[in-house]
Amino acid sequence: MKPRLFTPGPTPVPEETLLELAKPVTYHRTAEQKAALNEVMEDLKYVFQTKNPVIVLTSSGTGGMEAAVSNVLAPGQKAILLTAGRWGERWRGVLKAFGANLVIVEQPYGSAVDPQLLKEALEKNPDTVAVYATLSETSTGVGHDIEAYGKIVAGTKALLCVDSISGLGAMVCKTDEWQIDINVSGSQKALMMPPGLAYVSVSDKAWKVIESNTATRSFYFDLKRYKAKIAENDTPFTPANTLIKAQRLSLKRIRAEGIENLWARHAKMAEATRAAITAMGLKLFAQRPNNALTVIVVPEGIDGSATLKALEKQYGYKLADGQDNLKGQIWRLSHMGWCDPFDVLGALSALELTLLKSGFKLEPGAGVAAFQKKLAS
Amino acid sequence: MKPRLFTPGPTPVPEETLLELAKPVTYHRTAEQKAALNEVMEDLKYVFQTKNPVIVLTSSGTGGMEAAVSNVLAPGQKAILLTAGRWGERWRGVLKAFGANLVIVEQPYGSAVDPQLLKEALEKNPDTVAVYATLSETSTGVGHDIEAYGKIVAGTKALLCVDSISGLGAMVCKTDEWQIDINVSGSQKALMMPPGLAYVSVSDKAWKVIESNTATRSFYFDLKRYKAKIAENDTPFTPANTLIKAQRLSLKRIRAEGIENLWARHAKMAEATRAAITAMGLKLFAQRPNNALTVIVVPEGIDGSATLKALEKQYGYKLADGQDNLKGQIWRLSHMGWCDPFDVLGALSALELTLLKSGFKLEPGAGVAAFQKKLAS
Incomplete structure (x- = not known):
């Protein structure tokens, strides 16, 4: 058979993308590699539907989720978690590891978290620094109404952080229009690549919080280090450069389809x-x-x-x-x-x-x- | 031409390893993938010359270095840093990000850190939790005398943590015999692979420190989460599974050569x-x-x-x-x-x-x- x-996830990968991975390995600090990273970052903006930078991390999607927590929250700061499945629980694990003061809005597996519940939680907790949500709850097949969450969160000083790892590209997700502050995705779902790369978009509102957070205990996932390298189309640490060159091809395919x-x-x-x-x-x-x-x-x-x-x-x-x-x-x-x-x-x-x-x-x-x-x- | x-680093990769990367992507929770991870972990033990587990991380080598810091040191705890080049400085960056109380033993670029200096620093600082050193200081071409460091550190309660990212496999490095507690390496140097995987061996002495450290602020690099999955030949987060299958082939080549x-x-x-x-x-x-x-x-x-x-x-x-x-x-x-x-x-x-x-x-x-x-x- x-x-x-x-x-x-993982999902099938186009043959031309796979064949790119079989090409001889090249140095990661070259004009060619920088051009590839630039193309990937630009095409990710298109896929994310954002004008903000999209940062490329060499890690699983969970690494991107960690970046969305460790850069934003100082220990003891308040976060609202919307959870109705295993990937909501992944947010919970990361948030607990970083000492967040958690307000949990939980719904049974199979259901979605009603935006009204988020509204009430935010009203009760005006000191919330960030809200964590999941676009595609892959453990149950539920899609969350991120657009509605965005409308609610945008009126507050809190950030909306979304795990769109397994949804982005397969379902409508408009990062800027929906007012998602930090959107985390990964290579191995709808973006037609093997696992190994995570992608994180960051809004101006989110950068302000990140830059004023002096409690960050992170180095590898310190988003400021990545931001500082974006203008040069470079990364602070050796990236999985062959994966980046292959992702370029799968993104071109998405561009061509529209x-x-x-x-x-x-x-x-x-x-x-x-x-x-x-x-x-x-x-x-x-x-x-x-x-x-x-x-x-x-x-x-x-x-x-x-x-x-x-x-x-x-x-x-x-x-x-x-x-x-x-x-x-x-x-x-x-x-x-x-x-x-x-x-x-x-x-x-x-x-x-x-x-x-x-x-x-x-x-x-x-x-x-x-x-x-x-x-x- | x-x-x-x-x-x-990156270095050339054998054709058969590259061709493995062009094979159709498979699911990461299968008996086949677990067998591949098991082989990789066993062959890494051989390359590291250790009986201890070697953990496979989806990240750059720097991610492995972060694991060696964030799992070991609570903020304010003392660490001795041996540095004589850019990669010693990478340790410094990670250690500072995690709030270590740093004792720095620094030598000019091009020279090696004399083991006697480590001995003196340890004597002056008996409350040192860990010593951080570099096997191959790739910025200068220097090789450090890790064996001598091991003899000095083993007599204390401190851990010896070594960045062997660009040295392991190319130069003698006997993790257990030299009493290295945490040894960090990467795929893209002598192990004949593209970048994207980091490897971390952990001694019993190091596990005791890690398990008693309640201040860990880490999730993705929390070594305890990886340890819990080793018996099942699994990983806590989606690994770069195609890289693991390819690393398997390059490690087989090392096994065959001896x-x-x-x-x-x-x-x-x-x-x-x-x-x-x-x-x-x-x-x-x-x-x-x-x-x-x-x-x-x-x-x-x-x-x-x-x-x-x-x-x-x-x-x-x-x-x-x-x-x-x-x-x-x-x-x-x-x-x-x-x-x-x-x-x-x-x-x-x-x-x-x-x-x-x-x-x-x-x-x-x-x-x-x-x-x-x-x-x-």
């Missing part, structure tokens, strides 16, 4: 997938589903983890299981990045076949026909 | 290069030269930076200039990693030709003949 990757078309393609794939899942008699887990991935509730009587293993073994399709308590309870099917509707159609076909074999009652073709219907509409 | 990389042969090959290349440089009437910059690179003093009347540019433009050889105040004053020629004597011979030939063109008095062939003589001996 052909192996096919449908996990919500960001609105990218969003529309993901919206179409997500909508068609949701229609297929419903037509197969399955249920969606997310109350407010996003366009980066579809999260499916494992039906009663079916062993969720065993089904995924059979799907991969027999048909080559690699989906992701639920994490932590949700293991075996949900299936996570990514449709972001280097992925088109026909790729997803194949995954749904393989899922149908696997479910039929496991005795789940299903009209063969129900899912793929519903998918096709949405494509044709 | 064929481009040829002789910078002291660490003693690797050290001997680098020693031979370094010795022959030093002989060639001297025979060309040039001077070495390092008082205690190491085997990872040779640093050459730019002779009077020659424009150092212009010569390097001409060398690259005409013959394709990319050497490194001096950094900061040493720019134009020295040339840095790396002979580490995926590099054999015949590669270096070519670089010396090109350097001779370039110097001759710039009017430097030199008997053509003096350098390459001296190099060959050492090879034959």
Whole structure:
């Protein structure tokens, strides 16, 4: 069977990007490398929809999240955390490590955090320095209403910091228009690259807070050190320079497609997938589903983890299981990045076949026909 | 002209390792990926010459240095810094960012820090928590006597933390025998990989300090989080999984050569290069030269930076200039990693030709003949 990757990160990478990674390694302080970093930073601005600098870090996305915490908050300062899943909990872990005074607005897994709850929390806590939120809660498939959060936070002195690691590019996210102060993304999701790079945009409002924060205990993730190098198209520390040159190619592909078309393609794939899942008699887990991935509730009587293993073994399709308590309870099917509707159609076909074999009652073709219907509409 | 990389990081990468990077991306939580990480961690133990775990971080080497500081020292605790170059200064930057109470043992660029000075500093400062040193001071070409430092520090309660980023593999470094508590290295030097991964070994003595340190303000570089995942051959955060799979191949190559042969090959290349440089009437910059690179003093009347540019433009050889105040004053020629004597011979030939063109008095062939003589001996 052909192996096919449908996990919500890492995601498939275009061949030309992969081949770039096989080229001989070059020195990282050259005009050529600086031009590549410049292009990447400019194209990231386009993808982020921001006029602010986008900083390139050599780290996982979590490193970018750490930068959004350690640069902003002095120990004991107040932060509001919006959490309804594992990635909200990742923010909590980072915030606790840096000694934040936490106000937690928590909702059950599968639901989204209502903007009204943020409004109330901010009113009760006018000394809040920053709000931490998640664009695509990949553990549940929920998309949060960052635009609404932005409207609420912008009226206060607090910063809005968003983890858009697995959403940016796959769903609409307008950093400046939505008034996101620090937006953190990563290479290995919709940006069509292997893991290893994190991206952080920083607004003027955020720079003011960062520059007045004298309590920073950070060196590698000290954003001021990166800012000082941006004008020279350089980095303060040796970057993963081959990854930067490869990211350049995947970003060029996004530029060529156009960001609105990218969003529309993901919206179409997500909508068609949701229609297929419903037509197969399955249920969606997310109350407010996003366009980066579809999260499916494992039906009663079916062993969720065993089904995924059979799907991969027999048909080559690699989906992701639920994490932590949700293991075996949900299936996570990514449709972001280097992925088109026909790729997803194949995954749904393989899922149908696997479910039929496991005795789940299903009209063969129900899912793929519903998918096709949405494509044709 | 064929481009040829002789910078002291990044260094050339074997073709089979590069080709691994062009393979389709896979999920990072699979049995296959765990087996790859396990092999990398085991082979790193061999390269480090340690029985202790070697932690794999997705970051530059500086991220590993930050881990060696932020996990060990609470703000205000005492650290001795041994510095005689830019990379000693990198330790200083990290230590200052984390609020260390610094005792600085400083020597001029080009010299090594005498172990006797460390002995005296430790005697005067019995409350020292850790000593920070550099194996290969790549800014000057100096190799430090880490073995001697280890003997001194082992008799105290302090930890010995070493930046071996650009030395490990190219020069003898026996982590356990030399009693190095935290040893930090990176992928892009003698380990024949692009940049993007840092490696950190931790002794039992160091774990005790780390585990009793409640002041840690770190999340991404919190070594305890990595330690908790080692038994499962996993990482706490999404790693640069394609780099790990590629590092596996370069480490296999080191295993096949054998660490003693690797050290001997680098020693031979370094010795022959030093002989060639001297025979060309040039001077070495390092008082205690190491085997990872040779640093050459730019002779009077020659424009150092212009010569390097001409060398690259005409013959394709990319050497490194001096950094900061040493720019134009020295040339840095790396002979580490995926590099054999015949590669270096070519670089010396090109350097001779370039110097001759710039009017430097030199008997053509003096350098390459001296190099060959050492090879034959």
